[in-house]
Amino acid sequence: xxxxxxxxxxxxxxxxxxxxxxxxxxxxxxxxxxxxxxxxxxxxxxxxxxxxxxxxxxxxxxxxxxxxxxxxxxxxxxxxxxxxxxxxxxxxxxxxxxxxxxxxxxxxxxxxxxxxxxxxxxxxxxxxxxxxxxxxxxxxxxxxxxxxxxxxxxxxxxxxxxxxxxxxxxxxxxxxxxxxxxxxxxxxxxxxxxxxxxxxxxxxxxxxxxxxxxxxxxxxxxxxxxxxxxxxxxxxxxxxxxxxxxxxxxxxxxxxxxxxxxxxxxxxxxxxxxxxxxxxxxxxxxxxxxxxxxxxxxxxxxxxxxxxxxxxxxxxxxxxx
Amino acid sequence: xxxxxxxxxxxxxxxxxxxxxxxxxxxxxxxxxxxxxxxxxxxxxxxxxxxxxxxxxxxxxxxxxxxxxxxxxxxxxxxxxxxxxxxxxxxxxxxxxxxxxxxxxxxxxxxxxxxxxxxxxxxxxxxxxxxxxxxxxxxxxxxxxxxxxxxxxxxxxxxxxxxxxxxxxxxxxxxxxxxxxxxxxxxxxxxxxxxxxxxxxxxxxxxxxxxxxxxxxxxxxxxxxxxxxxxxxxxxxxxxxxxxxxxxxxxxxxxxxxxxxxxxxxxxxxxxxxxxxxxxxxxxxxxxxxxxxxxxxxxxxxxxxxx
Numbered sequence: 001x002x003x004x005x006x007x008x009x010x011x012x013x014x015x016x017x018x019x020x021x022x023x024x025x026x027x028x029x030x031x032x033x034x035x036x037x038x039x040x041x042x043x044x045x046x047x048x049x050x051x052x053x054x055x056x057x058x059x060x061x062x063x064x065x066x067x068x069x070x071x072x073x074x075x076x077x078x079x080x081x082x083x084x085x086x087x088x089x090x091x092x093x094x095x096x097x098x099x100x101x102x103x104x105x106x107x108x109x110x111x112x113x114x115x116x117x118x119x120x121x122x123x124x125x126x127x128x129x130x131x132x133x134x135x136x137x138x139x140x141x142x143x144x145x146x147x148x149x150x151x152x153x154x155x156x157x158x159x160x161x162x163x164x165x166x167x168x169x170x171x172x173x174x175x176x177x178x179x180x181x182x183x184x185x186x187x188x189x190x191x192x193x194x195x196x197x198x199x200x201x202x203x204x205x206x207x208x209x210x211x212x213x214x215x216x217x218x219x220x221x222x223x224x225x226x227x228x229x230x231x232x233x234x235x236x237x238x239x240x241x242x243x244x245x246x247x248x249x250x251x252x253x254x255x256x257x258x259x260x261x262x263x264x265x266x267x268x269x270x271x272x273x274x275x276x277x278x279x280x281x282x283x284x285x286x287x288x289x290x291x292x293x294x295x296x297x298x299x300x301x302x303x304x305x306x307x308x309x310x311x312x313x314x315x316x317x318x319x320x321x
Numbered sequence: 322x323x324x325x326x327x328x329x330x331x332x333x334x335x336x337x338x339x340x341x342x343x344x345x346x347x348x349x350x351x352x353x354x355x356x357x358x359x360x361x362x363x364x365x366x367x368x369x370x371x372x373x374x375x376x377x378x379x380x381x382x383x384x385x386x387x388x389x390x391x392x393x394x395x396x397x398x399x400x401x402x403x404x405x406x407x408x409x410x411x412x413x414x415x416x417x418x419x420x421x422x423x424x425x426x427x428x429x430x431x432x433x434x435x436x437x438x439x440x441x442x443x444x445x446x447x448x449x450x451x452x453x454x455x456x457x458x459x460x461x462x463x464x465x466x467x468x469x470x471x472x473x474x475x476x477x478x479x480x481x482x483x484x485x486x487x488x489x490x491x492x493x494x495x496x497x498x499x500x501x502x503x504x505x506x507x508x509x510x511x512x513x514x515x516x517x518x519x520x521x522x523x524x525x526x527x528x529x530x531x532x533x534x535x536x537x538x539x540x541x542x543x544x545x546x547x548x549x550x551x552x553x554x555x556x557x558x559x560x561x562x563x564x565x566x567x568x569x570x571x572x573x574x575x576x577x578x579x580x581x582x583x584x585x586x587x588x589x590x591x592x593x594x595x596x597x598x599x600x601x602x603x604x605x606x607x608x609x610x611x612x613x614x615x616x617x618x619x620x621x622x623x624x625x626x627x628x
């Protein structure tokens with residue numbers, strides 16, 4: 001096989017010295033970098049943009065956020081009712097041009113209630129995630145940076161807190177305090193930050209022995225510079241992913257608590273309490289359950305798709321593992 | 322090299338660094354080091370992987386707190402300095418790291434990496450001054466000044482190592498510990514970096530502690546060579562003397578492992594093998610280990626006894 005190929009080939013023309021010409025290599029010139037300089041964030045964004053699934057999650061989220069801000073507003077402007085305006089002559093109406101998502105059992109407009117419920121869910125989700133981030137980064141940062149005995153004691157404390165059933169703590173808190181937006185956020189964050197602190201701890205422990213951190217120390221850098229210039233920026237990838245994935249779990253927890261009647265109280269709407277309300281007549285008025293239930297699912301799906309996409313974009317080596 | 326040798330810049334005395342490894346055992350990573358480095362001199366430090374070379378280097382810079390002993394820089398014991406004075410002292414002592422891929426913060430631009438030391442020690446009065454100094458340093462190590470806005474991942478290993486060298490030089494240090502600066506580089510690049518280091522030494526009057534396990538390279542660059550084995554120094558001599566007249570059995574064994582670039586000689590060569598006695602450097606906390614002392618067998622040639 002190989003011999004046949006060789007035989008069929010034309011013999012190469014002989015090379016002479018005239019075929020070569022010296023290339024002037026200036027060492028400095030040969031080191032010029034042609035590629036456009038991209039920061040780590042630009043690089044991440046370019047990778048995320050090419051991920052269609054994650055981008056559809058991001059677009060869905062942006063649309064939902066816009067709708068939850070302007071939706072109740074538009075309905076007020078067009079029809080003149082808000083989330084508490086009830087029309088007892090028009091209860092349990094199917095979707096129509098007057099009530100785009102129909103009405104509930106008290107004749108309240110479902111379109112307004114769904115979007116203002118989504119607004120509450122998003123506020124709870126984002127606020128809880130932000131508080132988790134703040135506590136988790138501080139607590140986890142201290143554990144990871146100092147290590148040793150400090151780490152052992154603080155880690156044991158977080159493990160003990162984590163071992164208490166989360167629903168029990170939440171329900172107890174909501175029974176003791178009056179259910180409100182603030183109480184729900186408190187209840188969700190009281191154990192919610194632990195996961196974040198473990199992620200931060202692991203990252204800091206991994207990074208603090210890197211040679212560039214040692215180099216900075218050998219130049220006399222203090223704790224603040226090491227933490228905020230070297231350690232946390234390099235740990236930001238896993239932190240952002242954890243943050244993105246903790247928003248939907250907080251939204252789900254809020255909906256779940258509202259479904260149990262422990263969430264925000266009537267007449268304020270919440271996606272969970274709307275589903276719970278719709279439960280009694282869902283065979284006759286399915287739209288009352290359909291809209292809030294679908295919206296919860298879409299919000300959670302969108303956050304999860306975005307979170308997965310961010311993880312791949314921030315650390316391409318993790319993909320396909 | 323060797324002509325302008327002056328007073329002792331670094332004096333290491335009884336330096337020990339032990340790590341607790343649990344179960345009441347300690348790892349004696351560095352055990353009783355004694356040596357000095359003269360101003361303008363290069364002291365090579367060789368030994369197998371895990372013998373404590375890097376730990377010794379990091380302890381001398383006080384990146385690790387020592388278990389015992391002292392390091393005097395120009396007569397000042399650096400372990401007794403307050404945090405503020407230590408910070409000032411760090412301008413005189415710098416380090417070049419082994420792995421050029423791990424030693425540069427991936428989120429910093431080159432100018433941030435080199436400029437960090439200037440910021441820490443407030444050495445640049447204005448933005449323009451800082452930029453000028455960074456360009457000066459890039460030029461000094463043979464890099465393009467346009468590279469200042471680039472990120473480390475855009476460079477090759479050799480270029481990264483030069484960025485690391487520029488970073489170490491930013492504070493005008495007198496003494497630099499080179500912790501295996503060439504072992505992660507391609508052979509053709511190794512020569513470039515070593516030549517750069519020698520050139521900088523001549524131009525800036527630097528003193529080096531050159532840690533490596535490439536014996537021929539150490540012979541090439543060092544005035545004197547110290548051999549470490551299991552955390553202890555076993556032999557210290559001028560490099561010519563050490564390579565031609567090794568006395569300690571470990572040194573002999575180590576030198577017999579140098580590859581020769583001639584297959585026939587290489588085939589004839591006889592390796593001197595050595596068996597580790599006493600089970601390595603991990604000991605229980607209160608176990609007495611045999612103390613060795615350095616004896617001067619000929620002027621400037623020290624050997625640990627008993628062996």
